[in-house]
Amino acid sequence: MLQPKRTKFRKQHKGRIHGEAKGGFNLNFGSYALKAIEPERVTARQIEAARRAITRHMKRQGRVWIRIFPDVPVSSKPTEVRMGKGKGSVDFWAARVHPGRIMFEIDGVNDVIAREALRLGAQKLPVLTRIVAREDW
Numbered sequence: 658m659l660q661p662k663r664t665k666f667r668k669q670h671k672g673r674i675h676g677e678a679k680g681g682f683n684l685n686f687g688s689y690a691l692k693a694i695e696p697e698r699v700t701a702r703q704i705e706a707a708r709r710a711i712t713r714h715m716k717r718q719g720r721v722w723i724r725i726f727p728d729v730p731v732s733s734k735p736t737e738v739r740m741g742k743g744k745g746s747v748d749f750w751a752a753r754v755h756p757g758r759i760m761f762e763i764d765g766v767n768d769v770i771a772r773e774a775l776r777l778g779a780q781k782l783p784v785l786t787r788i789v790a791r792e793d794w
Contacts (some may be wrong), residue, residue, distance in 0.1 A: 658701040659727050660750040668732050668744055672697070686722045687762030688791045689771040697784040698751040699760070701727040707778040713759060713773040719765025725752040753782055789791035 666752055667766060684690050691707075704723060711721055723789035727750035734745035754760065772788055779786040 678758040682757040687764035691761040695785045706781040711774045711778040719723040727752045
């Protein structure tokens, strides 16, 4: 699964996801892409599940680009632990996804396979998405 090799600080504040994506909203690599249309945190496990669903449907033809990276540490405390005693340890890594952000791009397969692969990948993600193609641009 994806996670940073090292970070400056071990834990982060939760923060909020405000506004539209200020970068990563164009197709740069492939012909078809999965674009987020709502703000949400996407975990490393969800990214990996979507990637597996996409590559499996494409039968390992073509190429897949992952355009988001889980760089936000999300901490949690164990169950049935009283309040206080500091912040919990890092539980998983997540990526903040703004509306308009391209999350996955694919190329090297035909239109029908590409759209179906991205649809299957979108089902693994907690964010509403839209499939965009280079022709639509």
